[in-house]
């Protein structure tokens with residue numbers, strides 16, 4: 001039975017990815033730091049999903065998880081978010097250093113640790129998909145820099161694992177509603193102006209991202225690797 005690991009799978013985009021990939025004959029494991037949230041998600045997805053409490057930035061916890069998981073066919077490095085939203089603006093160099101390290105830990109180191117730990121459990125046909133951000137291209141302080149670093153790391157990762165038949169790609173969302181990402185910070189006017197900047201004139205949904213991830217995880221995408229896929233409704237066009 002294929003095993004699929006989705007970090008940060010208890011809410012938002014990760015939950016939608018777990019739902020998309022959970023079908024007969026797959027073992028989907030969602031991870032996150034909040035036990036109650038994970039249990040609610042596992043229950044909501046009808047028992048097709050297993051919940052494991054895990055801080056993806058903690059090497060010791062990741063090591064223990066990897067020792068217990070067995071073979072892994074798909075790893076989705078989705079855990080992350082802009083940690084600046086949970087803290088007041090940093091004052092002084094010490095706080096600046098802490099703030100930058102929080103975003104790098106949450107969005108880059110988490111993916112690196114999970115991938116390094118689970119790679120030995122992956123063989124030909126496996127797929128690693130990491131969730132980047134439009135912020136990597138548009139700029140957004142330490143959060144955007146962390147997501148840009150994630151995309152750069154992914155290229156090197158793809159080179160390392162390519163001859164083992166493993167792919168590594170980034171899915172880079174634009175503004176996605178229906179998640180905990182923005183906490184309670186967005187009022188109607190902010191949402192309207194964000195949607196106005198999107199060519200499709202709608203916010204993205206977690207399902208938009210999940211369907212792209214599902215394609216990259218499927219047998220139809222075996223020649224696609226080392227790429228970044230923007231799913232942003234044209235908010236940041238590319239050639």
Ligand code: NDP
Pocket residue numbers: 007008009010011012013014031032033034037054055056057078079080081082106110131132133134135172173174175176177179180181182
């Ligand atoms: P959510 O806040 O709903 O989801 C983030 C998830 O990551 C939560 O379930 C959280 O669970 C988990 N998480 C955070 N840190 C850790 C950690 N250290 N270890 C384990 N789990 C962790 O927001 P989204 O669904 O929107 O975000 C998913 C991804 O999409 C993120 O990487 C985000 O940066 C990215 N993204 C989102 C966009 C948007 O507009 N929503 C736009 C571009 C990118 P818990 O707190 O319980 O650990």
